[in-house]
Amino acid sequence: MATHVEHLEMTGHIVDSLLLPKVLDAILSRGGRYNIETLRLGQRQDDASFVRIEVRADTAEQLEAILAEVHPHGAVPAQTGDGRTAPADMDGAFPDGFYCSTNFRTQVRLNGEWIDVEDQEMDCGIVVDSEGAAARCVPMTGVKKGDRVLVGRTGTRVLPPEAEMRKHELFEFMASPVSSERPKAVSVREIAHAMRKTRAAGDKVLAVLGPAVVHTGGSELVAQLVRDGLINVLFAGNALATHDMEQALYGTSLGVSLTHGLPTDEGHEHHLRTINSIRRLGGIREAVKAGKLASGIMFECVTRNVPFVLAGSIRDDGPLPEVVTDALAAQDAMRKLIPGVGFCLMVATTLHSIAVGNLLPAWVKVACVDISPATVTKLMDRGSTQTVGIVSDAEPFLRSLVAELGKTGAA
Amino acid sequence: MATHVEHLEMTGHIVDSLLLPKVLDAILSRGGRYNIETLRLGQRQDDASFVRIEVRADTAEQLEAILAEVHPHGAVPAQTGDGRTAPADMDGAFPDGFYCSTNFRTQVRLNGEWIDVEDQEMDCGIVVDSEGAAARCVPMTGVKKGDRVLVGRTGTRVLPPEAEMRKHELFEFMASPVSSERPKAVSVREIAHAMRKTRAAGDKVLAVLGPAVVHTGGSELVAQLVRDGLINVLFAGNALATHDMEQALYGTSLGVSLTHGLPTDEGHEHHLRTINSIRRLGGIREAVKAGKLASGIMFECVTRNVPFVLAGSIRDDGPLPEVVTDALAAQDAMRKLIPGVGFCLMVATTLHSIAVGNLLPAWVKVACVDISPATVTKLMDRGSTQTVGIVSDAEPFLRSLVAELGKTGAA
Amino acid sequence: MATHVEHLEMTGHIVDSLLLPKVLDAILSRGGRYNIETLRLGQRQDDASFVRIEVRADTAEQLEAILAEVHPHGAVPAQTGDGRTAPADMDGAFPDGFYCSTNFRTQVRLNGEWIDVEDQEMDCGIVVDSEGAAARCVPMTGVKKGDRVLVGRTGTRVLPPEAEMRKHELFEFMASPVSSERPKAVSVREIAHAMRKTRAAGDKVLAVLGPAVVHTGGSELVAQLVRDGLINVLFAGNALATHDMEQALYGTSLGVSLTHGLPTDEGHEHHLRTINSIRRLGGIREAVKAGKLASGIMFECVTRNVPFVLAGSIRDDGPLPEVVTDALAAQDAMRKLIPGVGFCLMVATTLHSIAVGNLLPAWVKVACVDISPATVTKLMDRGSTQTVGIVSDAEPFLRSLVAELGKTGAA
């Protein structure tokens, strides 16, 4: 039987970041064998290390499988040429064999030089410009016939995220197991710290909110964060906005009084009447202008010029005029607001959390707060590994967060 | 202080159905007082009862609140005129004070006669035709300027669902508390019975499925049900169809092998390559025709002419060509397939379950299977009271269901 | 076929409390037939109603099944004699056919008079004293040979709980479906109100706490409630006490720092060293006396003379000297402290919540706070129907509760 061989190289904090062990493990898992040809270990923790590994496999397919597996850990063939491209032969689909992006920082070798890929996003293709001087992630529906689409892994390399390499930082404390049994005041303090730091760095804080924020009574708390400049972009759906405005107009959320907690008569109709009223006025901004909407999250966003995307879903009633009912258009609207985001706080929404997790590059830290551990597990399963999960209840969590942020003053 | 008075009447199995007690309770809860003027109790369980109640309240608002509250329990003012309408003054919004529909059977009094409302659906308005001879539910976006829209409750009555009136039937066994600690074989048997009965009556079984059906390994089981004519309509999303076809093409679901359960190399790319392949072929039907897709749920649906709606969502990759990306268009596509549905089986999807629950009239029985009790609780909270919840795991549940249905032969 | 007949009577708010409808429903469900012979309906809400129902069944067994079913709803045969007893023929077991108690208020007819049963508790037998002048609930292990044990339902009646009869009270707002999507500030306010009201009435507040109270960082909050006289009895286990004292001694809980949230070196050993230290000192009280334990829940309980029961479990390490390792002894220790309890707050424990729920009479209101809806559902499934469930996170919930109670001053 012929043996198929490749030589891989890795540089950086490859031992204590666990990248080298993962690569060795992957080789064995796929049935390959390795021989460490060179290992220059950074003797102290500041030094970068270098390794050169000979990989052997019984078949070309097996070798290919190994190379695919180790690629996102930053292992690159010792000798690689330029990235190869193929022209898209139709709109809205990539050529076969297209390179499938991760959300990690990625570089493509073009004309012998390593170029950073722009608009990094998972599950996209990479389109190289006509001069071969730039490359960017493009979703499947965005490809046009004739685009030069990267195919294969040749001439590509992934720079594994900082988070994996040195973890003694913000958020380390909230390690992987997603449990409710964690000291909550610490989580709150760290998130408050991350929000302030993000603002101090001139970056934006993105909030992704589900309707339970309002149902549990958290509207005014979020409104406070918007007022204090601590939420700078909002992604949500028809339900969050509707129930927030239902509270402003009727004092209820899904018909349940937020004052005494009882379902009110006709309360189940309030959300529909709220939507109808806003539609009659022409929209949320118009409702604020007309003085009909004077409190709550949406009011503050309009008043403070905090941009928002309300993405539509099939369970929407109405919907509100601002809701982007087309899923692709909604994704694009969100993409436009992501540059500049330094921190993302997700509260009480599985749908929007996963959707936004799909769009964010791996270096934007995410805190995902949900009362169900399953939501956080799903988010991580789908590749948003930069996420820390906090299993907690929306309103009490937000109340603690606002109190913590209030201690030292806002941005 | 003036006293405001109204007289209400109810007919039917109002005592053992709990409708009368609920009405009396509602009057007291809202601060009113009652006087039972007439009560003719059906002495035996087959006899209908009749009650006439005088309701008193201190203010007009209080009285109005009481009447709103008791309306869905079937209590109607003793003297009522025809339903009142107002012309829609714009497209896409109802006039103020519009009647807000429930999913219960509803009648409107027009020209002195009680007319059944068509297309019954919750959270809609009711539009009366120009001759005043028919009425139907219309969603907010469907209203056109000039439509005669029902306003107020005058001349309307709700016929509370059979399920409340006599419960010694299918599904009674699965009472309200949503717990995993129930005998599962019984649930399976009852659902199998409901599916067979629905088919025998010439009605359709609607399946609403989430991607965990595929992730847990249930594709072939669902395919079997489609083949056997036991699923007649399918509502799902991009993910269910993608992972089902990913399994057919690659043997994986979200990159996890369904044979050995291990993540495969490049497996995380499989779903994207699957979508790309189907887009290149022009769609699912074309993929079947071209012989590229030869097994799984989508294959069987295409082959057996089982209509499906794949509704888009913001977390979709791709999506597949058949996916209806606009939420309102997807709702309309589902509405078209609902008439004739006699039973609905929802498995492992919160988003689609709530969306479909919003569209179904109260007399279509629903079984909602999910591993998380929260999904079923949410569905019931949002008004789909005809739902029985089964807290169980998708694949093992489907396996038991297929085995149970196999015992006595399919439709 | 012979027909078996019985006449039942009910008195009270039997219509709007849903008791009569439930009885009629039960008769039909068990295959019986009914004839309402007399119905005197309280025309206004203050009036009691009276009904006399003829029940018919095809077999004696069927009739018996119906009578068993309607008994806890307060339906009593029109003619009943004195309660019948049989002597216990051995220690630790009842005679066959023993009357099995509920947690509802119960009366026994002795010498022609209705006597209140003492020590009401579910799943016990009822022992009548030698003079036939008193009756009390006795657990199975408490019965002694020769005890006069009530057998059959003759001469017994259950007074259905107030909660069912008139619900417009404290806690009504938190109706049955156990969902996290409720306004939390309202729940907090109502519980605070119940605690203050209980204290004002001279009754005791019982806290039943799980270790997640400490893990999430809530020790100091509970300590505050003890200091303020708002918790008067504590039931917990080895883990709660250990982790509370681990925090006092090491600043960690299960080895996780409550200051910075990181696992500390050797932290996993802290709980064991804590137990060892307390055992070496002779116990918790001795540790306080020796000045070794100076903060936290257990410190406050010792200092404020708040009695506590630490009930053992098979997952205990150590345990602490105060832990009652025998389950029956622990139940008895708890029983002794229950008289005088007017309100019970359960936080973050399934085991202890269900155990205490078993011991409490139905008229002691219970609020059960847990991040998992399943805990509350289990509690209700097992008969503790007086429980309201709040799906929330321990520490943030307690933080809000302490803040709410602080607003108006403590007891």
Next chain:
Amino acid sequence: MATHVEHLEMTGHIVDSLLLPKVLDAILSRGGRYNIETLRLGQRQDDASFVRIEVRADTAEQLEAILAEVHPHGAVPAQTGDGRTAPADMDGAFPDGFYCSTNFRTQVRLNGEWIDVEDQEMDCGIVVDSEGAAARCVPMTGVKKGDRVLVGRTGTRVLPPEAEMRKHELFEFMASPVSSERPKAVSVREIAHAMRKTRAAGDKVLAVLGPAVVHTGGSELVAQLVRDGLINVLFAGNALATHDMEQALYGTSLGVSLTHGLPTDEGHEHHLRTINSIRRLGGIREAVKAGKLASGIMFECVTRNVPFVLAGSIRDDGPLPEVVTDALAAQDAMRKLIPGVGFCLMVATTLHSIAVGNLLPAWVKVACVDISPATVTKLMDRGSTQTVGIVSDAEPFLRSLVAELGKTGAA
């Protein structure tokens, strides 16, 4: 500032097992610095590696913290003397500074030789025999005044579990994130394989079962496994045994019929009457002998001489005569049956799963099946890292398992 230095050595598959990276990471996390003095890397995957690391810290405390942290990863000071002991100065408590055991294989250096610790169990002390020739784990309550108890880490070393070192084995497929979205047929197949393999090796399969096994209808399935010799030891509680026998005697579980799923009349009393009957007969074995108990899990255990421990808990009614009501006695009863156990299947019990997890050495593989992800997360959080979690429903899971085991014949 003085620098404190220690030299550590590690041997084995320290790179691809992630042990070396973890040690380096731990040093940095605790503020230390390292210098890799020697690294002989196994060039091929079969070769063991060796590393010698110089660790530096600013204070003695910091150095001690680092050494504590790296100890369970197998890092041992280059020069170490014999293990040091101190005499226990009282019964039931260790001397201060006692060595706290893990569930990993551990060795103690006595008289210059490394000795295996017997009865390995986490959270115990280690007692050395009088001749210094043997050492074993002893729980805190088992220590007697005068026992020679190991103190400090000197002369001890931990052999990290195989599972960490080479993962390409049984169970690898079910990696850490605890999600319900996994192919269930694969989990079932692997567990079946583990059970058969355990039997083939002459080891015992231990089942730890909660009452939901019976409530969901799984009694007969477990009984089948006992009959087929595939369950050899049973740990459970009063509830599992009671409901199993309630089903045998009444056909119900917690009063719910397992045939039609409906609560039966007086059904809530069945479990109490079951316990009473068994108590009257003298016990479960006597009930089998008397012919009163003729089916179900307990019947099969008695008939097949499968030993069982029914451990008491404070939520027990009764309890059954066989129930060990003292928690410490129950732990000891379980400890006696653990030697020889090669595989442990836990289904639907948090309490017993964690209790048994505490007792098992790390090399006994555990599969924990529960419908709630939180149960598995808790188990892992508490140190039972050899556990694979399967989020699934008890009865359907067991049904699939029995079917899978039936395919190839039983042991």
